[in-house]
């Protein structure tokens with residue numbers, strides 16, 4: 313079987329048969345910046361961001377905000393990019409907040425998330441004047457009231473709600489059901505009780521509700537069902553507690569194409585369908601249209617990223633399989649191990665050759681760290697440059713230093729130019745904190 317190389321939108325093939333990314337030759341990138349290397353097409357990230365922003369504006373006028381979920385790919389340059397595209401930013405830790413502050417990101421457009429924020433983190437978020445804190449549980453609500461009181465301010469919050477929707481996605485990235493560790497359940501009355509409590513607090517201003525039902529979701533329906541459930545809950549808060557909340561945040565989770573057979577719904581279609589449901593439901597319930605927030609992570613940066621590796625040993629185990637070993641692995645991409653995630657890949661220096669040989673691509677870590685089992689590639693030899701596609705989300709941000717492997721550099725490419733946005737870690741970095 314011959315597999316034609318599947319190319320993401322940011323990639324192309326040069327006249328000499330090499331892979332290009334954002335107009336830059338992948339082999340040149342590997343040579344100049346070393347491997348493994350995270351390469352991100354800046355135009356592709358911007359285009360995705362612009363599609364989200366344009367589409368939310370079309371449906372909600374000035375009452376929509378697209379926040380980039382920074383956990384998907386966080387560094388100062390990404391914060392600057394998000395800012396320049398008119399996006400807000402989600403952070404979930406002091407480290408992400410610090411990065412946003414250092415990049416000069418406007419704090420009023422930052423939302424602080426997390427199911428177990430520490431007192432220090434909440435204090436940091438309050439003193440940094442973040443725009444909104446999404447409160448996960450009652451313990452946190454009480455702690456935040458005290459912290460805001462000591463600081464002499466009012467903290468603007470949303471409540472993280474479990475809408476009870478289970479999106480059809482991998483069970484480990486399914487976060488909207490009753491069994492989730494995130495947020496307040498509606499069906500047990502917990503969410504309404506939390507809203508009542510928050511409304512009674514002197515240093516808390518409850519502005520809205522938030523939910524996030526999972527990740528890598530391909531259907532529109534779970535989003536529509538969720539929007540309806542959330543608005544019904546907002547209506548309960550209005551009728552029972554006498555407060556009409558003004559913000560509804562529907563989280564992220566928009567799926568992207570990892571494999572040729574993946575066909576995610578265009579985000580414009582998602583936005584249109586959900587906006588229709590929201591407007592209809594508001595009409596039925598006689599609610600004012602709240603401002604709408606969404607929080608894409610993967611869908612902004614995922615398909616814009618390609619990881620380049622250099623092939624080392626090629627091991628043929630007769631009658632069993634042939635292993636292709638690369639100079640990265642679990643450390644720069646833990647998703648195959650975590651989720652059984654699958655990726656499309658190709659030999660960047662052999663784009664004119666047929667992909668008709670089957671290999672198992674394994675990493676260099678002291679684990680069975682496969683980047684792909686039984687994948688169809690060109691004939692592979694030592695020194696080839698292997699490109700793994702759609703690694704722009706949850707790869708760099710999930711990277712580790714297992715085996716004391718330095719994290720790769722991140723390079724942005726754009727219109728034929730390349731620049732480093734995160735330096736490669738050094739050996740000194742590996743022992744930096746050792747005593």
Ligand SMILES: *Cc1c(COP(=O)(O)O)cnc(C)c1O
Pocket residue numbers: 381383384402425523524526527528563564565566607608609610611705
């Ligand atoms: C992870 C997460 C997101 C982003 O999810 P994607 O699948 O990357 O779009 C958005 N909001 C919250 C609260 C999250 O936890």
